[in-house]
Amino acid sequence: MDAQFWNMKWQKNQIGFHLAAVNPLLVKYFPVMGLKEGARVFVPLCGKTLDIHWFLQRGMNVVGVELSQIAVEQLFSEIGLTPQISNMAPNMQCFKAKNLNIFVGDIFTLSRALLGDVQAIYDRAALVALPPAMRAAYAEHLMDISGKAEQLLVTLEYDQSCIAGPPFSVTRQDIHRYYGAEYTINCLESTAVTGGLKGGVPATENVWVLKPE
Numbered sequence: 282m283d284a285q286f287w288n289m290k291w292q293k294n295q296i297g298f299h300l301a302a303v304n305p306l307l308v309k310y311f312p313v314m315g316l317k318e319g320a321r322v323f324v325p326l327c328g329k330t331l332d333i334h335w336f337l338q339r340g341m342n343v344v345g346v347e348l349s350q351i352a353v354e355q356l357f358s359e360i361g362l363t364p365q366i367s368n369m370a371p372n373m374q375c376f377k378a379k380n381l382n383i384f385v386g387d388i389f390t391l392s393r394a395l396l397g398d399v400q401a402i403y404d405r406a407a408l409v410a411l412p413p414a415m416r417a418a419y420a421e422h423l424m425d426i427s428g429k430a431e432q433l434l435v436t437l438e439y440d441q442s443c444i445a446g447p448p449f450s451v452t453r454q455d456i457h458r459y460y461g462a463e464y465t466i467n468c469l470e471s472t473a474v475t476g477g478l479k480g481g482v483p484a485t486e487n488v489w490v491l492k493p494e
């Protein structure tokens with residue numbers, strides 16, 4: 282899945298991954314992370330998720346990264362904020378307003394210095410958006426730029442031979458392979474996806490909390 286694939290999805294408004302409401306799993310499990318008001322939360326591959334509205338309403342600082350400028354323009358417009366836009370690096374802009382900073386560009390070109398300190402990561406539909414060949418590098422890069430911040434991670438698991446991703450199936454073994462050396466991993470919930478994925482393929486949604494060792 283390259284930049285062209287995702288930019289085309291946003292141009293054609295084919296954004297079935299975008300939820301029409303705040304993710305109930307975030308509401309249920311974010312307290313597990315014990316963050317205080319004002320904490321800085323990193324949302325990788327953020328799209329225009331309503332979960333960002335929820336964080337802001339709770340007094341969090343949010344920093345995200347997203348390839349599609351269309352997504353980021355819609356995010357700010359839907360929140361009702363006018364961003365200041367700065368060029369941060371070649372092919373990397375930052376849209377900024379109040380407690381919200383969104384980098385527009387490829388996460389793999391986002392450095393720790395640009396990102397700044399973050400206390401937590403919220404990964405919903407980010408790890409699972411990436412094909413297997415990119416995932417270990419993503420996990421490594423995420424830990425590197427965030428200083429191994431704790432994570433609330435939502436993944437999907439299903440028989441990958443039934444349908445192609447994204448979203449891709451990520452197994453328990455995958456999570457332990459990517460993150461097991463650096464984090465204590467706990468699965469908080471596993472729930473069957475109502476109606477299955479893409480025309481009914483049975484799938485399980487898993488919620489993980491990853492605490493640095």
Ligand SMILES: C[S@@+](CC[C@H](N)C(=O)[O-])C[C@H]1O[C@@H](n2cnc3c(N)ncnc32)[C@H](O)[C@@H]1O
Nearest residue numbers: 287298326327328330347348387388405406410
């Ligand atoms: C499946 S969507 C999930 C969006 C959001 N997390 C949500 O829950 O609605 C994946 C998003 O990641 C973005 N994306 C894909 N690859 C990326 C990359 N390398 N760097 C930054 N964003 C990327 C896509 O444009 C897309 O909006």
